[in-house]
Amino acid sequence: MIRLARGALRPLPLALVPLCVLATTAAAQQPADIDSLRREVAASRARLDDERRRLDELEAQLASLGPAPASSPAAQPPPAAQPPPAPPPPTSAAPTPTRLRLLDISLNGLFAAGASTASDDALALLEAGGHDPHQRGFTVQNVELSLLGAVDPYLKGEAHVVMQIDSSGETNVELEEAFLTTQTLPHGLQLKAGQYFTDFGRQNATHPHSWDFVNQPVIASRLLGGDGLRGPGARLSWLTPAPWYSELMLSVQNARGETAASFFGADGEPIAGHPREHPGVHAPDDMLVSARWLNSFTVTPHATLNLGASAAFGPNGSGNDASTRLAGADAFLKWTPANAQRGVPFVAWQTEIMARDFEAGAFVDETGVAHAAEELRDWGFVSQLTWGFRPRWAIGWRIDRAEGEDSDVLDASLDPLRDRRTRFSTALTFRPTEFSKLRFQHDFDHAPFLAGLPDESTDAHSLWIQWEFNLGAHGAHAF
C-alpha cells in the first residue's frame, strides 16, 4: 500500500501545475485571489512534503521490523520456539479472482396441479391467461430460459424463451422477449428495441414466475391478451429530472398477432363477433403506440407508493380506420420494516384498473345479415393484498372484476371474453429460498357465461398447487 501511495504521490506536484493554471485563469478577473491561490499551492506543497517525510519514516520502520533476516540491528534473534518465516505483509490482499461474465443463464420451471368444480371445457374459458393452469390435473405453465448480459459498453441484451405443453400434450416454444437496452444515453434516456412486453400497468410486463398468484388477472387476459401485450418494436424511456421518481415511456410496436389481442390480434380472430383483418401497414397509425407514466413516492422511510397511468392506441382491423384505445391506472404500495429478515415481514397492495374502447366496424356476416358499426366498451379491475407474515411465508388475497357492454352482434353474457365476471382468490406461498416456491391457491369464480355450457354451474371453486424452481444465475429482483 505504501509503495503504491508513494508512486501516486510523485506526479502530483506536476499534476497540480495545470490545475493551478486553470484555477488562476478562472480567477483572472479578481487579481486579489492570485495571492490566496499562491498561498494554497504553497500549503499543498508543504503538505505533500510532510506526507513524503512520513512515508519515508514509515518505510524505515517497516524495514526495521520487516522480515529481512538480521539486516536490522534492533532485531533480536527470535526464540527457538518462534518460527522465523516472514508473516505476509498486511497489505497483501488476495488477488481478486477474475470472472468472465459474458452471459447470465437461468432456467425457470413453473408448474401447477389442480382440481375444480368446473369441467375442463369451462376451465379452458375461465383461465384465459396463456400461462394460467387451464385444466384439471397438471399444467406445465411456463418453462423459461433467460439469457442476459452486457453486449458492449453501450448495450445490454436480454432474451426469454418460453416453453409450454398445451392440453393436447404438444410442446410450444415462443420467443417471449428479446431486446437490447442502451446504457449510456444522457439526460436519463434509455432506448429499448426488439421484442418485449409493453409497459402497460404493472402486471403486464411481469413474468409468470414473479406473479403473486397462479393465474393472471381476468381483465388483463381480456384486454391485454392471454400471453400479455407484447411485440416487436422500440421504446424510449425518460427518467425525468423531477424531485420524485417520474419516468415516461413511449413505445411503438407492431399491432398484429395474438400478443396484440385488442388490436389486429391473431389473423381472423373476431372480437364480440366482429371479424378482424390485417390490411398491412400503410401509415404510422397502423402501429400500436403506447405510453406509460410511472411515479414513485417514499411515503415513509419504509413504505413506497408507485402510481402509474398507461394508454395504448392502435388499429384493430374490424373496419376502415377502426381503432382500439386502452387506458389504465395502477397503484402499488409496499411496506417493509428496516429490520426485515430476508424481506419479511412486508405488506404489499397492488391495484390496477383498465378499460378498452373498441371501434368495431360494420360488416356483413356469412348469412348475409349486415351489422352496423358499434363501440364496444370493456373495463375491469384487480386488487390484491399480499402479506409476508413470517420468513419464507406469504398469504395473499385478490379480487378480480371484468365486464363488457352489450354488443349488437354477440350478447356479452354469452361471450367468455366480455361477460361480467368476478373472482376471489386466496394464495398461500412458501419460499424455501429465493430459488424455489410452493403455492396453494383457492379461486372462486362467478361467471354467468358458464350457463351456456351443458351441465355447468355459473359458480366454480378451484384449488391449485403451484411449484417453481430456478436454476442458474442469481437474478436481481425488480421492485
Place this chain on the structure above:
Amino acid sequence: MNATSPLRGLAALLLCVSPAAAALRVVTTTTDLADVARAVGGDLVEVSSIASGTQDAHVIEARPSTMLVARKADLLVEVGMELEIGWLGPVVEGARNPHIAAGQPGRLDASATVRRLEVPGGTLDRSMGDVHALGNPHYWLDPWNVRVIATAIASRLGELDAANAARYRGNSADFEQRVDEAMFGAPLVAKLGGDALWQAASAGDVEAALASRRAADPSLPALGGWSAKLRPWRGARVLTYHRSWSYLLDRFGLQSAGEIEPKPGIPPTPGHLAELVASCRTPPVKAILVEPFYNDQAPRLVASQIGATVLRLPLSVGGDAAAKDWFALMDHVVGDLAAALGAPAP
C-alpha cells in the same frame, strides 16, 4: 460581438453551475462505507447510503427512490463480493447514470483490496445454501479492511476530483491513524507506527509478535485498544447466527463454534440446534452473536441450554442507537463481546 457576449456569459454560467462546482456526491450501498467516505471526503463530499444500518444488505429492495439517489451520484461505492447481487443491478440500471456503471471511474468495489476470508475452493452449488463464490463479504468488522477501504476511497476521490486529491489523502491518513490507535492504543502506535503493528498483527497475536521487541525495550508501551480488550479471550469459541462476524472473530483470535443457520441463508432446524447444543457445551461457548435483522428465538433456545449470552449487536453503522459511526460500532461490538465472554480463563 455584442450578440455573442451574452451567449458566452450564459455558457460560462452553465459551466459554473455544473456539478463540478458542487461537492462530489458519493452514494454507498451500506452505512459503513458511507461512514468511511464521510471521514475521507470531509466537507468536499455529500454522502448517502442506500441501505440503513438495521437492514440486511443481502436483501435490499431496488426501490425507485434508491435509483433517484444513484442518478445523481458521482461515485457509487459497493461492498462487492456478491453481497448486493440481488438488487444493485436494477438500481444502477434504473438510475440511468452511466458514470456509475461497473468498470467506470465512478464505481468503486470496496472489496477489491480488502483481506478476504472464506474464499471457497472446489465446486460450489446452491445445495450448499447461499454461498458467496468470491468469499465472505462481511469484511467491515476487520479494522484492517476499513483502513484499506479508506485508502481506496481517498484514491478514487482523488481521481475524480484531482484538485483536492491531497486533502482526501490527508483525511484518509488521519482516519487510518485513528483506526490504528483504536486498534492498538495510541501510545504503542506513537512508538512503533501503525504499519508496523499491522505487520505484527498479520501473524495473529500482536503481543506475541512484539515479544522480542518488548524484551529488548521494556519501555515499549502496553498494547491498548480493541486488541487489548479482546486479547484475554484469544481462542474462545463464539456462536453466530450467520457468518457475518467471521472477520471480527478472525482478527481478534476468537474461534467460530458454528452458526445457528445450518447453511448460509437457510433457517435453523431443530436437529441442527440440537447438534449445536451438544457441540457448544465443551469447551463452553459463552456468547452467541445475532444480527439485528434475524429472529433471536433459536439463538435464545441454544443459549438457555448451554448457558451462553445472546448478543443482538449491530452489524453496521446505525444498526442501533449507540453505533453512530464505525468507531462507535466497533467499541460497542468489542465491548459487549468482551463483557459477555466473562472472566477470562486463568
